[in-house]
Amino acid sequence: MESMGKKRPRPRRSFTPEFKAEIVELCRRGDRSVGQVAKDFDLTETAVRLWISQAEVDAGERDGLTRSEREELAALRRENRRLREDVEVLKRATAFFAKETR
Numbered sequence: 049m050e051s052m053g054k055k056r057p058r059p060r061r062s063f064t065p066e067f068k069a070e071i072v073e074l075c076r077r078g079d080r081s082v083g084q085v086a087k088d089f090d091l092t093e094t095a096v097r098l099w100i101s102q103a104e105v106d107a108g109e110r111d112g113l114t115r116s117e118r119e120e121l122a123a124l125r126r127e128n129r130r131l132r133e134d135v136e137v138l139k140r141a142t143a144f145f146a147k148e149t150r
Contacts, residue, residue, distance in 0.1 A: 058092070068099045068103075069103070071085060071089065071091070071096055071099060072096075072099050072100050072103045075096065075100055076100075082096050082097060082100070102115060
């Protein structure tokens with residue numbers, strides 16, 4: 049009785065760029081609605097709409113960050129976080145050695 053009316057969340061899946069491009073192309077043809085394409089391929093409509101939106105950004109049809117810009121931004125953020133951690137370690141080491149030499 050507990051499970052009535054409650055949906056279990058879908059496990060997170062990953063898809064190849066080629067698959068996403070194929071789905072976007074099917075939606076752009078206009079033969080079927082986005083909802084129907086999503087249902088036919090057991091995808092969420094939200095995911096398909098996001099793929100379409102990102103394809104439009106990548107093609108220059110819509111404003112936003114392209115896929116390569118997003119990847120670069122993520123890499124820069126990772127590097128920035130690592131460098132901040134390195135600076136914190138160096139600050140602690142400097143304080144430690146300054147205390148030792150007094």
